[in-house]
Amino acid sequence: MALSELWFVLIAVLFIGFIFLEGFDFGVGMSIKFLAKNETDKKMLIHTIGPVWDANEVWLITAGGAMFAAFPHWYATVFSGYYLPFVVLLMALIARGVAFEFREKIESDKWVKTWDWAIFAGSILPPFLLGVLFSSMLKGMPVDADMNIYASFTDFVNVYTVIGGVAFVLLSYLHGLIFVTLKTEGSLRTRAKEAALTIYWATGVVMIAFVALTAVYTEAFADRGPILIPLFAVVFVLYAFLHRLIAKGREAFSFTITGITLIAVMASFFIGLFPNVMISSLDSAYNMTIRAAASGDYSLKLMTFVALTMIPIVIAYTIWSYYVFRKRITEDVEHLEH
C-alpha cells in the first residue's frame, strides 16, 4: 500500500473515530430537548458526556489537520467548496462548545434555556451537515479542471444528501440514547430506553432508504459492491436484532451495534470514494485521485511516523478516561462528581 493510500485510510479512521465518539455526544445533546423533562434530567445528560465531549470533538479537528497535511488539494477543495456549510457547522460547534461551560454560570431560566437551545442546535446540525457533506462527495460535486468547486444549491441539497444527513442525525440520536441507558440510572435510563425503541423504526427506514439511494445516485455499489454489500448486510442483520436487545436491556451490546452502524456508514463513504478523494460531476477526468491530491513522500513518511506513534497513545489515555468515569450517573445531582 502506498503511503498516500495509508493516509486515506488514516483520515477515514479519524472521521470514523469522530462519528463513533462524538456521535453519542450529539445524540445526548439532542436529548436535552427530546428526552429531558426537568433540570435534573438535563444535568444528568450533560454529565454523561461532560468529561469527554471536548476530546471527542478533537477527532474532527485532527481529521481536518490531517487532510491539510496529507492531502492539501483535498483539504483546499473541500473546505473552500463547502464554504457556507462549514460556516454553519462552525457556528453550531462554537455555540455548543461554550454552552456546556456557560449554561450553569448564571441562575436564570432564560439564560439556561438559551444555552439548552444552543446545545440542541449544536448537536443536531453538525451530524446533518456532515451527512450532507459526505453523501454529496460520494455522489459527485462540480470539481473543475483546477480542482475548484463552484457548486449550486442543488449540488449540496438533494434527496440523497438530505437522506444522508438525516441518517447521521437519527443514528447519532439512537447511539446517544443508548449511551444514556448505559451511563445513567433511574427514570432517565428507562425513558431513554423507550425513546430508543421508538426511534429504532424510523432510523431503520432511513438507513434502508440511504443504502437504496446510495445504489441509485452513486457508483459506490457498482464499483465496490463486493465490499459494501457484505458490509451493509452485516449491519442490517445486527440492526434487526437491535430492537430486542434494547428491549431486554442489553445496553453495552446495543451500543456496540449502533456504533458499528455509524462506523459502517462513515466507512462506506470512504470505500465508495476510493481510489478518488473527490468525484467530479462535470467530467470524470477531473476526479481527484488519492495520489494526485497527496503530499510528497517525505512529508507523508514523517507524518506516518508521528501518527502511528501518537494514535495508540491517544487511544490508550482516551480509554483510561472512560474507565475513570465508568460509573453511572444518578439523580443525586449534587454528588454527580463522585
Next chain:
Amino acid sequence: MEEVLLSRIQFASTTLFHFIFVPLSIGLALIIAIMQTLYVVKKKEIYMKMTKFWSVFFLINFAIGVVTGIFQEFQFGMNWSTYSRFVGDIFGAPLAVEALLAFFLESTFIGIWIFGAQKLSKKLHLASIWLVSIGTIMSAFWILAANSFMQNPVGYVLQNGRAEMNDIVALLTNEKLWVAFPHTIFGSIATGAFFVVGVSAFYLVKKRQVDFFKKSIGIGLLVGLVGGLGLAFTGHSQAQYLMHAQPMKMAAAEGLWQDSADPAAWTLIGNIDTENRVTTGRIEIPYLLSYLTYNEFSGKVLGMESLEKQMIEKYGEGDYIPPVKTTFWSFRIMAGTGGALVVTSILGLFLLFRKKIASTTWYLKVMIPVIFLPFIGNSFGWIMSEIGRQPWVVNGLMKTADGVSPNVSAGQILFSLISFSTIYAILGIIMVILFVKVIQRGPEERKQKDVSVTDPFNVGGVSNGSK
C-alpha cells in the same frame, strides 16, 4: 480584490480574537498547576482555595479559546485554498501534529481534571492539570512552527508547483521558531500572571480576603516578572533575527526609509510620511538601534528604499514595502507594554518584600487596568509580525493576494465575516459578564447551590473528599 481584503479582515479579526484567550489559557494553566502543586506539597488549604478560585476564570476562558480555535484549523482551506495547496505539505504537517500531540492531550486531561477530583488520587489529579499545561505549551510550539515557515521558509523544496517538506530538522530548528516560541510563551505567562495580579489588587483595595489575595498577588508578581523579563530578552533576539532574516519588516518597524547612519540611533517616536517616504520629528536614542541589531554600538542598518531595490531585482516589479505606520506603531505599543510589565512587577515585588503591598492603594489601583496591557502587547506583537510580512503570505515565496480561494465570493466571505464577528462579539461580552460575576462573588462566598457542574472541585473538594 475585494475577496482578498475581506479574507484578510476575517483572518486578522478571528485570529486576534482567538489570541485573546490563548495566552490567558496558557498562562493561567501554568499558574493553576503551580498553585495546585503548592497545595499537594505544602498541604495548606489556602492553596487549594486558590486553585479553585482561579480555575473558574481559566475554564470560562479555555472554553472560548477552544471553540474559536476550531475555525483556525479550517479557515486556511476555506478562505486561502490556493495558499493551502501551495504549502499544505510543509505547513499542514505541524498543524496535524499539533492536533495529535497537543489537542488530544489538553482536551482529554482537562475533562479528567474538571470531573475527576473525587475519582483520582491527589497526585494523579495534579498530574492531569500539568498535562493540560504542557498541552497548551506544545500547541503553541507547533502552530508557531507553522507560522515561522511563513515568516522564514526553511526545510522545503519547490516541486510539483508547491513547497514540499524535505527537511524536518530545518523546519523545527527554524531560527524564527526559536525566537518566536519563547517570546510567545513568556507573553502568555505574563498575561496569566498580570491577570492574577490585577484581580488580586482589586480585592486588596476592597480589603476583601486579604490573606488569600496577598498570597495570590505574590505568586502573580513573581511569575509576572519572569514573563516580563523573558519578553524583554526574547524580544531582543526577535529584533536581531528580523534584522538579517526579514530586514524589510525591521526597517518598517523603525520607519527607516533611507539607510541609517553608523552608528544607528533608535527612533522612539516619529511622524511617518508614507507619501514622501520620510519620517520627520523623530525623537531618537543614539546608538540604540545598532545595539539592538548587532549587540555593538556601531553598524548601520539598511532602509526600506535600499531593501526595496534589492527585492525588485530579486522578485521583479512590485510593491514590497509593508504598511509602515501600522508596523512602526504596533512595534512601539508592544514594546511599551512589555516595558511597563517589567517596571510594575519589580515595583510590586519590592512592595511585597517590604510587606507594604496590601496597604499601597495607589499601586493596587494602577495594577487593575494593567490587566489589559499584556493583551494589548500580544495583539500588537502579532499585528507587527503579520502586517510587517506583507505583501507576502510566505516570505519571498507567495504573495498574500495570490493565496485566496478563487471559488469563494466576496458575498460569501461577507456573510461569514458578519456571522463570526457577531458570535465572537457575543462570546466576548459574555466572558466579561461572567468574569465580573465571578469577581463580585469572590472565593469565599460561593454557595453549594450555585456551584456549577463544571467546577472541578464541586462539593467538598479534593481536600476532604479524595479517595
